[in-house]
Amino acid sequence: MTAEVLIFGAGAVGAFYGSLIAKTGTPISVICRSNYSAVKSAGFTITSPQYGTFNWSPTRVFSSADAARAANVHWSYIVVTTKALPDVSDDSALLEGLVGEGTAVVLIQNGIGVEEPYYTRFPAAYVLSAVTIVSASQPAHGKISHNRWTRINIGPYLPSSSSPSSSSSSSSSLTQREKDAISKTDEFTDLLISGGVKDAQAYTHQKLQQVRWHKLAINASMNPSSVLSNGSTNASMSLDPELSIHLKGVMEEILHTAPKILGAPFPPEFATSERILRSTQKNDSGSRPSMWGDWEGGRPMELEVILGNPIRIAREKGYEMPRMQTLYALLKMAQRNRDTARSGGSSKL
Numbered sequence: 001m002t003a004e005v006l007i008f009g010a011g012a013v014g015a016f017y018g019s020l021i022a023k024t025g026t027p028i029s030v031i032c033r034s035n036y037s038a039v040k041s042a043g044f045t046i047t048s049p050q051y052g053t054f055n056w057s058p059t060r061v062f063s064s065a066d067a068a069r070a071a072n073v074h075w076s077y078i079v080v081t082t083k084a085l086p087d088v089s090d091d092s093a094l095l096e097g098l099v100g101e102g103t104a105v106v107l108i109q110n111g112i113g114v115e116e117p118y119y120t121r122f123p124a125a126y127v128l129s130a131v132t133i134v135s136a137s138q139p140a141h142g143k144i145s146h147n148r149w150t151r152i153n154i155g156p157y158l159p160s161s162s163s164p165s166s167s168s169s170s171s172s173s174l175t176q177r178e179k180d181a182i183s184k185t186d187e188f189t190d191l192l193i194s195g196g197v198k199d200a201q202a203y204t205h206q207k208l209q210q211v212r213w214h215k216l217a218i219n220a221s222m223n224p225s226s227v228l229s230n231g232s233t234n235a236s237m238s239l240d241p242e243l244s245i246h247l248k249g250v251m252e253e254i255l256h257t258a259p260k261i262l263g264a265p266f267p268p269e270f271a272t273s274e275r276i277l278r279s280t281q282k283n284d285s286g287s288r289p290s291m292w293g294d295w296e297g298g299r300p301m302e303l304e305v306i307l308g309n310p311i312r313i314a315r316e317k318g319y320e321m322p323r324m325q326t327l328y329a330l331l332k333m334a335q336r337n338r339d340t341a342r343s344g345g346s347s348k349l
């Protein structure tokens, strides 16, 4: 049986990976929103230094989850590539009726705690958690610009597994369901590799969560600090004597707390805060974190998955991350003030 894949939120990341999996001949359908009419009539055009310029017309283009439900397809994979904004909407609710028996929900999103709403809502489905370092954007309707990097790591989300760190090769203590989740992870990874994503790699639950927290050290330090310093570039922040101390402080806070939460030290090959800082200092490309773009564009920032959830998860275990807490409190209020000013001063918050 051919896998049917549905991409929910076909923006930069969703359309990029969807267009590559499509090269395997697998039918790929998409749910769009603001860019629906452009994609419906002309598909996507992807430009990439690695894959060249090509057009991709998805098998089906839906304007909403309701429209997708009406099509009555059994989806093998539903790939979620919306921005993770749990304070704005619970996107898992929109997938009711689309997630069937044995469907794997693949979350390609940033941040911490993105899996839980799907895992809780769909006990009969599999949840796969993916982290990517791709750099992609959608400068115009249906036009996807891939800038660099493709790497994506995927792991089964098995928070209550008796042996979360075991790999597929030493899986004797796993339940059948957990083994199936691991097979689904391997299958999806193979689809990506067959589509040309050579550095797609399957990880265990434990290692994938380690990757999420490690990546958080970069996002949670650079992104909020750029917004609060009015759009500083990564390089300028990491070269400033005081700001670089601050960035390192935030990274250290996360890199020290995460191993206590996850119950294992980071693998030795994961970069230290010094190494991250040094490579940022050398990279004077003038680039800014995407959170700055969201702030400037008046869009909601991924504050909860980058700051709020990690703070709360740590706090439940008895750990405080005070630098993170300060960034969170300040940015949340800044966002509220921005939105209140825009809506004419009558915020209900």
Ligand SMILES: NC(=O)c1ccc[n+]([C@@H]2O[C@H](COP(=O)([O-])OP(=O)(O)OC[C@H]3O[C@@H](n4cnc5c(N)ncnc54)[C@H](OP(=O)(O)O)[C@@H]3O)[C@@H](O)[C@H]2O)c1
Residues within 6 Å of the ligand: 008, 009, 010, 011, 012, 013, 014, 031, 032, 033, 034, 035, 063, 064, 065, 081, 082, 083, 084, 094, 108, 109, 110, 132, 133, 134, 135, 136, 137, 138, 302
């Ligand atoms: N871009 C990157 O280079 C990059 C790299 C690493 C990780 N990430 C992460 O990947 C995730 C996706 O980022 P992205 O850059 O691809 O964002 P994006 O370009 O904004 O794509 C998200 C898409 O989802 C659509 N959408 C949101 N809610 C929807 C709904 N209810 N129904 C239908 N469509 C909906 C949006 O439509 P609208 O246009 O209407 O909003 C948009 O097209 C984020 O968690 C991000 O942090 C991105």
Ligand SMILES: *[C@@H]1O[C@H](CO)[C@@H](O)[C@H](O)[C@H]1NC(C)=O
Residues within 6 Å of the ligand: 135, 218, 219, 220, 222, 223, 234, 280, 283, 285, 287, 288, 289, 290
């Ligand atoms: C700047 O930092 C953000 C991390 O939040 C990242 O998304 C972006 O790729 C970085 N740019 C460079 C050139 O390192």
Ligand SMILES: *[C@@H]1O[C@H](CO)[C@@H](O)[C@H](O)[C@H]1NC(C)=O
Residues within 6 Å of the ligand: 230, 231
């Ligand atoms: C932030 O920077 C912009 C230029 O990028 C400038 O126009 C604006 O006045 C600055 N805002 C503050 C509060 O400094």
Ligand SMILES: *[C@@H]1O[C@H](CO)[C@@H](O)[C@H](O)[C@H]1NC(C)=O
Residues within 6 Å of the ligand: 279, 280, 283, 285
């Ligand atoms: C710095 O930028 C160069 C070229 O844009 C890229 O190859 C390199 O991976 C970047 N390094 C980091 C740490 O962002």
Ligand SMILES: *[C@@H]1O[C@H](CO)[C@@H](O)[C@H](O)[C@H]1NC(C)=O
Residues within 6 Å of the ligand: 110, 132, 133, 134, 135, 215, 218, 219, 223, 289, 290, 291, 302
């Ligand atoms: C987080 O950082 C990565 C690079 O490390 C970048 O690709 C991603 O877009 C960043 N996320 C946000 C929300 O800025």
Ligand SMILES: CC(=O)N[C@H]1CO[C@H](CO)[C@@H](O)[C@@H]1O
Residues within 6 Å of the ligand: 011, 012, 034, 035, 137, 138, 139, 140, 141, 142
């Ligand atoms: C999510 C996304 O990238 N939407 C884009 C749709 O197209 C308009 C302009 O054509 C862009 O401004 C949006 O950013």
